[in-house]
Amino acid sequence: MMFDFIDGGTGFDIAQDENHKSFQSIALKSRILRNVENISTETSFLSHEYGVPYGIAPMGMCNLISPKADEFISIEACKRNLPHCVSTAASTTLEQTFKDANGNAWFQLYAGSDDSVTFELLDRAREAGFQHLVFTVDTPRHSRRTRDLTNGFSVPLKIGPRQFFDFARHPVWTIRMLMAGAPTPMNYKTSSNGAKFIRSDSRGASDWDFLDRLRKRWNGHLLVKGVNCVDDAVKLKNAGVDGIYVSNHGGRQLDSARPAIDVLPDIREAIGETFPIVFDSGIRSADDVIRALAKGADFVLIGRPILYALGAGGKNGLTVFLNRLDEDLKSVMAQIGVTNIGAVNRQNIS
Template sequence: MTDANTPPPAHFSDHQALIYAAGAFRGERPALTTDLANLEVRAAEKLDGAALGYIVPSAGSGSTARANVAAFERWRIVPRMLRDHARRDLSATVLGSELPAPVLLGPVGVQRLAHPEGELATARAAAALGLPYVHSTQASHSIEEAAEASGPGPRWYQLYWPRDPELCVSLLRRARAAGYTHLVITLDTTMLGWRPADLDRGYLPFLQGEGIANYTSDPVFRRRLEKESGAPDADPGTAGLLFADVFPNTGLSWDELPFIREHWDGPVVLKGIQCVPDAELAVEHGMDGIVVSNHGGRQIDGAIASLDALPAIAEAVGDRTTVLFDSGVRTGADVFKALALGADAVLLGRPYLYGLALAGRAGVEHVLRCLLAELDLTLGNAGYRSHRELTPEALWHTA
């Protein structure tokens, strides 16, 4: 595991050489596994029951999460030979942002369940590599605290659109004032899915006041809380109940999107798109981008795998809007496949959270450096100098 202040190498695959050199000349082994697909097993050994039940499992039987992984297995990389790849370039421009690689740290809530520093450690790790950190509405630390931790690093804000319009505007204004440049609106969680691992424990962190720091630090929410309880600093349970009153927003519709444009002057991305008709609607309503995502399988049991949805969506709207992707991404090879199938960039979710659980900020950085190194090596070994050269022809689909 490299030092937290180590800058990104010229080639991300240089990280591999550093690990080998440390083993050969200093007898050192990485503190954390470099097998990114095995991170969940390692993190599960460290997380307590409540954290494990919330972070790892998915909706219902878990079939959607399994489908996400299986979809990647069905696409196989077709290497090409004798193609000069001595100089490789992973840089990307995503909605006007210049990035060192087409990877973002996707919004993950309640990160203090994984590590006491939660989102602060994640934001610092993202900034160290120059990758965008996307701050969740359901965070353990506030918009402003995460922005301070991010420093000069790029940061986006993810919105769970609350039922209270005044609260929504307040959250957006705070995010803009704190230097968040892009808005990601999650569409697929207007109410929680059926999650047996949480239900069997009778555990929902928000009702215990965890993961609602953006709310309890908000002046509009605090006024509501004072009106309900007589004190803006009410006990966590009371704050959790008020959150439960404003969070579900099952009445959202496409017609309400102009409200966001009135109160946000940066790029707007819709997260949770799973079919071509909705992708077309996003374009028709003037959205700047979409995220092809099924929430990592956490909302609907038996839903389509995100990677299965991606090619048709990218084909339909990829020349008219930015297409981002998440759900099921575990490795650099997975990133390669998503990019080849039409994604402009990929949002990473659970893997970096597992790194956070295992070693805080250093664990997140370790996961990111390993992921980017594997992506770099996969590109080169497959005969490509850049992800911009990738097309579906780089893959073979198995039955």
């Protein structure tokens, strides 16, 4: 059930399969004799210097995968100087995450129909010290997550015979959860107005007027997440956001969506060479990080692989995965003859 919660897409899983296929079809150009002895993966994004061109995508309820998963991600973010984008639906408060990550954190906002709940979260993020707000707009309604429905997955967890049997077959996970206690969406639990996280709640009331109000209330960097259409990207740029977050939510929302990596170059062309773009949806390797940068992203976020690593090996699994990603990134850069990550561009595509 937990694996399907992470791995599943919406409907027939077509959109997420297509994300992978599109990445695999992008060939990078290998180059030789370019003296790639010294390689730098450092990059600057929205006036911040980061150690690598990637961060951790917002993912709700990570502690269901492994107790303290949010904390482990924050520790790695701090150690490696990369941003942990903490979800509204996280199982750790946004304040705690900011502390654990030593400020290397962005806050992802979901806006429901009650503005007072949304704006309280915004105020809390500002007070905690966040400078980056990621407003997710591609979940206007809950989508049909077929694998979750089949498994009877819900938040909070309901335990019937099917789930009981599943837990019994995964004793290590079950014992860990029993010892740590079932995670809860802490940003809601600590809300002053008694807001509750209901996964199927509508977020459909958000519109351009709401974005305008949000822009006026948030002086920090504002990124809008879930953009997969050129016209929307252009309109967002004109609406005064600081960056576009191109994503199809990893194929978890619209099964017939175009792979986000296919839309990315069109968005880059439409909004110009220098307007900040963040990308996720389908990144599984260092090659994919470079592919996305070459297609027009300035920065990318890693989603599911972080949770696979935590599920497989807990804290150590995450460290091993991120170490390998760092090493592989340098290796791929050497193969394509690039010594500075900021220099990756469309010329690197074969």
